[in-house]
Amino acid sequence: MKPISALCAALAVAIPATLSAETVGEAEYMNHRATGHGASGSGDGLFAELMTVPVPDLTHI
Numbered sequence: 001m002k003p004i005s006a007l008c009a010a011l012a013v014a015i016p017a018t019l020s021a022e023t024v025g026e027a028e029y030m031n032h033r034a035t036g037h038g039a040s041g042s043g044d045g046l047f048a049e050l051m052t053v054p055v056p057d058l059t060h061i
């Protein structure tokens with residue numbers, strides 16, 4: 001039987017990471033935050049003008 005480390009190495013080659021953490025994070029941001037905070041995070045999303053309080057600029061936190 002092969003050592004577990006050899007099996008892990010084989011799997012890592014056989015299953016390439018098709019989605020990086022950055023790609024997933026960007027998609028999460030665009031799907032759930034950009035409507036309010038804007039694509040750039042500066043608080044100018046499509047719904048920002050509908051809010052009763054200003055949408056903060058997240059680039060400063």
Ligand code: HEM
Nearest residue numbers: 032033034035036037045047048051053054055056057061
């Ligand atoms: C899950 C996604 C979201 C995250 C992680 C997030 C993050 C934040 C953070 C960290 C703040 C506080 C900023 C500060 O105190 O300087 C904030 C405030 C705020 N966000 Fe978001 N936001 C999200 C989605 C949204 C969306 C979609 C909208 C608009 C449609 C929105 C509108 C606002 C508003 C109006 C405030 C100010 C609230 C207040 O001052 O009482 N957010 N958000």
